[in-house]
Amino acid sequence: MFRQAALIAGKQTYPAQVRQYATLREIETRLKSIKNIKKITKTMMIVASTRLSKAERTKVTTGEFAKQEKNFYLNSEVEKSPLTKEGKDLIITITSDKGLCGSIHSSMAKKIRNLLKENSNADVIAIGDKIKQQILRTHESNVKLAFNGVGKSDPNFLEASLISEQILKYIEQSSETYNKVAVYYNDPVSSISFEATNDPVYNEQTVNEAPGLCKYEINEDLSVNKDLFEYALNTKILSAMGNGYAAEISARRNAMDNASKNAGDMINKYSILYNRTRQAVITNELVDIITGASSLD
Template sequence: MFRQAAIIAGRNTKPTQVRQYATLREIETRLKSIKNIEKITKTMMIVASTRLSKAERTKATTEQFAKQEKNFYANAEADKSPLAKEGKNLIIAITSDKGLCGSIHSSMAKKIRNVLKENANADVIAVGDKIKQQILRTHESNVKLAFNGVGKSDPNFLEASLISEEVLKFIEQSAETYNKISVYFNDPVTSISFEATNDPVYNEQTINEAPGLCKYEINEDLNVNRDLFEYALNSKILSAMGKGYAAEISARRNAMDNASKNAGDMINKYSILYNRTRQAVITNELVDIITGASSLD
């Protein structure tokens, strides 16, 4: 009985899987694919390097649009307005639709998630598919508006104005009051590093209550603060897109450079493995020939 059970158990037992070494053809195929990847990453690095100087000029140009608004907010002390901390917060997160640029998009998503942890009821407007996809995974209810088709080329005033126009329509149609709008973007600190930061934009009601507004002579018959709010929002979005574009191009160049170096290391590794395997195959064939010749004698 015990013998019969042992026989049945032996029949049901599957043979153990033994790890086989890679054949010469498999190593050669893998080596060719890595070389092709290295060519692609080197080409993308060269393209990013040539576009970086233009991106830096775009960043410097677009930054001038938001510089005057920043000075006005500082002189008017807009952050000390009693309405600045009231109402619902609106976050505009700006990235792009493209990937293969390291952790620049994930770091922005991490920054927005940390902000939403502190202020869970804040509304988010996503500019770019990358930030939209990552925020929708964890905070789908917070995303109220999204834009795509951005980041394909250097940003311009027309593109920023179209986005700001849709944002203003959303604000006007919304039942919420957004006294302060935070525009988040990737700021290139150096050529190899970036930081997710934000610039505030205040609506006309908040500016009207700013304690330092009395420093300026404003005609009450004209709706200056409303025009200022619209222009400031457009300028902040344009400046944020310009800085984010420069940071993304720099990050893509660094990412493709690192990928090319890693591919080169793997090519050296697989070249050594290929040569050793090839030598082993030749040695085995020589052994078989010598053994066969010896058996004939």
């Protein structure tokens, strides 16, 4: 009758779909799936918690390598060098290949995208699959070099040296002049927060033009050679990987802890729904039995 009335009105309509209660089997399957997920997230949280202390030690150890370069840049006032405003910018961004660690990778990608909006000519070198995939979606032409297989364990000097070696080869073979190289990484501000920050690396021409370089005893016929730039790049990458690794482990622990708590809340919710549905099924069966017995009388 409803269909005939709709056809007479000149248009076809359909009755609204009514949401049906889930069956006991569906609720039980869902509840079992959530419990399994909670076991996984809780295990991952425990693993991240045990690795966090080692990651913190790695952050401190790798940070010692970059302290001397920071002091040198500060004392020589290299930021005031006239060459820092010339040439092209090179952005080295560091994350890892692993996920399930909250918004740590997406926040870094957002930071790099904002930088590329301000300076669309900057080149990007991505270290880690996560940052590479996200930057390639919007700024494929800016990505010049990418590395993967990082973040599986705590970084070391050999790993950073191999990466910096490939970057130096690219810089030497490139026709562009990079007077300033910025290494972007996630800095663990606290155990529950992180911040995308950067450390600059200046080449030998920029350092030679620094106004405060006279504070150091350097012969007039000599100049700061590229060895300083190569070593500084290596130590900056190592320090950035150490900080990023500690931030990622902490973020993964917090993410898995929150996921476990959310899974616990869902388990309680579905347990109550399962008990209510089960009680309703039993009540309906009792009603059917009593009704059938009454009809037989």
